[in-house]
Amino acid sequence: MELGPYILLASLEGSVTAAVLALTAVGLSLVFGVMRVVNIAHGEFFMLGAVIAWYVAHAMGGHPAIGFVAALVLAPLLVGAIAVAADMTILKRIDYDPERTIVATIGLLYIIQQLTLMTYGPEARPVEAPFNQRIALPWFEWGEKGFEFYFPWGLSTTTYKLAVIGAAAVVLCGVWAMMTRTRIGLLMRATQADRDMALAFGIPVERVYALVFGIGAGLAALAAVLIVPIQQAHYLMGADPLLLSFIVVIIGGLGSLPGTVLAAVFIGLSDGIISVFFSPTLAKILATLLVGLVLVFRPQGLFGTRTA
Amino acid sequence: MTKLIKDTTRRGALKTMAGAAAGAATMPLWARFAQAQSSEPIKIGFQQHSTGIGAAYGRWYGRTTEAAVKLINENGGINGRMVEIVAEDDGTDPKRGAEVVEKFATQHNCDVGFGTLFSHVVIGSAPRAGELKLPYFVVSEGHHVASGMLNRYTLQPGITDVKSQVQAMAPYVAENLGKKVTMVFPDFAFGHDHRDFFTAAIEAQGGEVLEHIAIPPAETSFTKYFPKIPRDTEVLYHVMVGPAVLTFVKELGEFFGPSRPEMFGFIDSLEAVAIDSPGLEFLEGTYFWEGMPRHAQGDQSEHDKFYRAAVGVNERGASVSDPTDISTYAHMFGCWETLYVIKAGMEAAGYQGPGDRAALIEAVEAMSDMPESRAHPQGAKVFNGKTHQVFGHQYISRVEGGKLVKVHTTSIEDTFYPDEVDYTTQPL
Numbered sequence: 040m041e042l043g044p045y046i047l048l049a050s051l052e053g054s055v056t057a058a059v060l061a062l063t064a065v066g067l068s069l070v071f072g073v074m075r076v077v078n079i080a081h082g083e084f085f086m087l088g089a090v091i092a093w094y095v096a097h098a099m100g101g102h103p104a105i106g107f108v109a110a111l112v113l114a115p116l117l118v119g120a121i122a123v124a125a126d127m128t129i130l131k132r133i134d135y136d137p138e139r140t141i142v143a144t145i146g147l148l149y150i151i152q153q154l155t156l157m158t159y160g161p162e163a164r165p166v167e168a169p170f171n172q173r174i175a176l177p178w179f180e181w182g183e184k185g186f187e188f189y190f191p192w193g194l195s196t197t198t199y200k201l202a203v204i205g206a207a208a209v210v211l212c213g214v215w216a217m218m219t220r221t222r223i224g225l226l227m228r229a230t231q232a233d234r235d236m237a238l239a240f241g242i243p244v245e246r247v248y249a250l251v252f253g254i255g256a257g258l259a260a261l262a263a264v265l266i267v268p269i270q271q272a273h274y275l276m277g278a279d280p281l282l283l284s285f286i287v288v289i290i291g292g293l294g295s296l297p298g299t300v301l302a303a304v305f306i307g308l309s310d311g312i313i314s315v316f317f318s319p320t321l322a323k324i325l326a327t328l329l330v331g332l333v334l335v336f337r338p339q340g341l342f343g344t345r346t347a
Numbered sequence: 348m349t350k351l352i353k354d355t356t357r358r359g360a361l362k363t364m365a366g367a368a369a370g371a372a373t374m375p376l377w378a379r380f381a382q383a384q385s386s387e388p389i390k391i392g393f394q395q396h397s398t399g400i401g402a403a404y405g406r407w408y409g410r411t412t413e414a415a416v417k418l419i420n421e422n423g424g425i426n427g428r429m430v431e432i433v434a435e436d437d438g439t440d441p442k443r444g445a446e447v448v449e450k451f452a453t454q455h456n457c458d459v460g461f462g463t464l465f466s467h468v469v470i471g472s473a474p475r476a477g478e479l480k481l482p483y484f485v486v487s488e489g490h491h492v493a494s495g496m497l498n499r500y501t502l503q504p505g506i507t508d509v510k511s512q513v514q515a516m517a518p519y520v521a522e523n524l525g526k527k528v529t530m531v532f533p534d535f536a537f538g539h540d541h542r543d544f545f546t547a548a549i550e551a552q553g554g555e556v557l558e559h560i561a562i563p564p565a566e567t568s569f570t571k572y573f574p575k576i577p578r579d580t581e582v583l584y585h586v587m588v589g590p591a592v593l594t595f596v597k598e599l600g601e602f603f604g605p606s607r608p609e610m611f612g613f614i615d616s617l618e619a620v621a622i623d624s625p626g627l628e629f630l631e632g633t634y635f636w637e638g639m640p641r642h643a644q645g646d647q648s649e650h651d652k653f654y655r656a657a658v659g660v661n662e663r664g665a666s667v668s669d670p671t672d673i674s675t676y677a678h679m680f681g682c683w684e685t686l687y688v689i690k691a692g693m694e695a696a697g698y699q700g701p702g703d704r705a706a707l708i709e710a711v712e713a714m715s716d717m718p719e720s721r722a723h724p725q726g727a728k729v730f731n732g733k734t735h736q737v738f739g740h741q742y743i744s745r746v747e748g749g750k751l752v753k754v755h756t757t758s759i760e761d762t763f764y765p766d767e768v769d770y771t772t773q774p775l
Contacts, residue, residue, distance in 0.1 A: 045574050052571045161402030163590030167625055173601050193573055193602045270567045273590045275399075279567070314571045319563060 044178045044194040051196045053311025058207030059262045061303035063280045064287040066258030072294025073231045073251045076140045080147040082281025088114045088260025089272035096166045104169035114264045115257035122256030126249045155274040168199045168268035203265045292343025388431040392451030392460040399439030400589040403619035411679040414658045415686045425690045441471025448472045452479040466536040473497040486681035490540045493736035495768025502735040505685030509540040511762035515741045517548035524609040525581025526554035534561035567591045573602040586613035600629035618675040623749045630746045637742045638677035639725045642751045654724035680725040687722035705775040733769040738762045
């Protein structure tokens with residue numbers, strides 16, 4: 040394949056990765072930013088979203104779009120509810136202590152993963168996309184007849200992949216609007232800035248915490264529902280998104296939403312392009328190296344603010 | 348201090364009493380065992396990929412094993428003794444695999460170990476089986492048995508290896524599909540066998556491999572690898588394993604759109620996946636290697652019919668109780684046939700217990716022709732006792748109207764290659 044179409048294809052593939060990654064990582068970043076909880080079980084909430092999407096789509100029957108839309112609504116809500124319950128029964132009891140929450144969420148990771156294995160089983164199961172047409176993309180070149188278009192082999196995407204990118208952008212705008220334009224966003228930002236002061240002003244901090252944990256998990260589940268027609272629901276699928284989300288959140292700056300989104304786009308695109316031109320292993324090596332460099336030279340992340 | 352001594356004394360007394368009781372209890376047990384040794388079941392440790400990337404295979408290897416053991420027991424077992432399967436999940440993980448083998452030998456007191464598929468698990472487990480002198484019957488397809496990499500206690504008598512499979516495929520591919528091939532394969536031992544042996548085999552046919560594209564086995568997104576497929580590729584050779592195989596084949600179709608090259612795949616890329624799944628329409632007219640034809644063919648043998656019914660698989664290769672549950676039909680016959688080889692070997696060796704393990708190995712090594720029968724429903728086979736590897740017919744199918752139709756059957760001789768090891772020279 041020629042260089043131009045090659046880069047275009049790699050960018051398209053990278054954008055899909057980036058879209059899903061941004062949603063997942065924003066959830067992780069929100070939880071850390073507001074609650075100061077490093078949620079190791081975040082990848083399992085992602086996996087739960089995909090698995091619930093399969094159950095919902097399977098139970099609905101009829102046109103694939105019906106099941107998919109139902110999953111798009113139900114999966115994040117259910118996963119959010121599970122996360123809220125986990126927050127109230129586990130995290131609250133250990134006073135959100137940073138070390139103990141890490142251990143607790145590691146435990147949560149294994150519980151969710153093994154329960155899924157015991158009920159849903161070890162198979163990878165597909166959810167059908169609501170629509171999926173292949174779009175062949177044209178490329179141009181200066182030929183003998185001057186400027187002309189042609190369709191290179193393999194330069195294509197699908198309507199569904201474009202829809203995933205669009206949907207992720209819409210949801211991210213929604214999260215941003217919620218954080219900056221609504222009352223609940225204000226409460227979250229107040230809690231993030233100073234927990235004790237927020238409490239003194241009568242903000243129900245514990246309820247805000249439960250809500251934030253639920254929203255964070257719900258975002259991961261939403262990302263999973265969007266990706267599950269492209270990949271498949273499998274009980275081990277949470278590991279990769281967790282690792283990549285941490286990479287993104289560390290580079291972008293823990294707790295910074297714009298930083299997280301920018302880092303997700305950067306990591307997603309570079310992963311797509313480096314994997315295509317060199318090797319997928321090199322893409323992972325470079326991403327991890329970048330994390331190391333950020334931690335050494337700018338520990339608060341590229342967009343984070345240094346906390347006292 | 349006084350208390351401590353008192354405590355110890357009491358404990359000591361209890362210990363002595365318990366020891367005496369245990370000794371007394373052992374006496375009748377000994378007697379019973381000596382008297383009725385032949386009624387103890389033969390225990391076969393089944394190393395099953397119940398979880399991890401091999402789970403779909405594990406499920407069907409389990410069902411095939413159950414069906415074969417049920418039949419063997421109904422017909423009087425082995426040497427008059429019932430067969431008992433002790434299944435342990437290895438998580439499709441080499442480290443866990445070695446532990447499972449150790450459990451078979453030391454905890455469960457199994458007579459033999461059996462049933463491992465994924466090549467990295469076999470390579471991780473076989474050395475431990477050799478050290479423990481536990482006969483280890485793998486159903487793996489990997490070339491590692493016949494290459495001499497493993498040991499005298501590891502045998503593969505129920506399924507052919509990748510080297511013989513691809514070598515028998517290459518002439519058909521070169522004559523009917525094209526000579527410029529691009530290969531896509533998983534990046535571990537099994538995929539490397541494909542890479543090395545098919546490349547050599549197609550070159551022997553005057554063809555060439557333009558590009559080798561290795562994909563990590565845990566990958567979930569594949570489109571980014573496909574631009575490496577050169578434009579002048581005539582045949583795309585694909586083989587993939589793991590939970591993401593459906594995504595792999597779908598994305599392959601989306602990449603090529605209406606203008607695909609000829610395609611030759613190993614059915615591994617679609618094991619446990621329905622060939623008529625949405626998004627796979629482009630496979631119409633492509634070719635697949637099959638170890639055993641998934642869809643019942645016009646010339647179906649009575650043995651295939653019998654085997655299908657016993658395992659509970661319909662004419663489309665799906666479970667009779669759930670038509671969406673597609674089997675791993677091209678591989679799982681290996682479990683059935685291996686169990687019958689174990690039975691034949693134990694009968695030939697007059698196997699009584701773990702003391703006869705060496706005799707069992709020698710009895711299996713002495714086997715050669717295995718005619719097509721209910722015990723060998725996939726077809727006739729020839730076992731090579733020196734390399735511990737069996738050889739047999741291979742099938743090529745073409746997708747026609749959503750059905751895998753057998754278009755070519757290789758001879759057993761097509762799959763032969765010179766011996767690379769003589770395990771019989773190693774000590775038992």
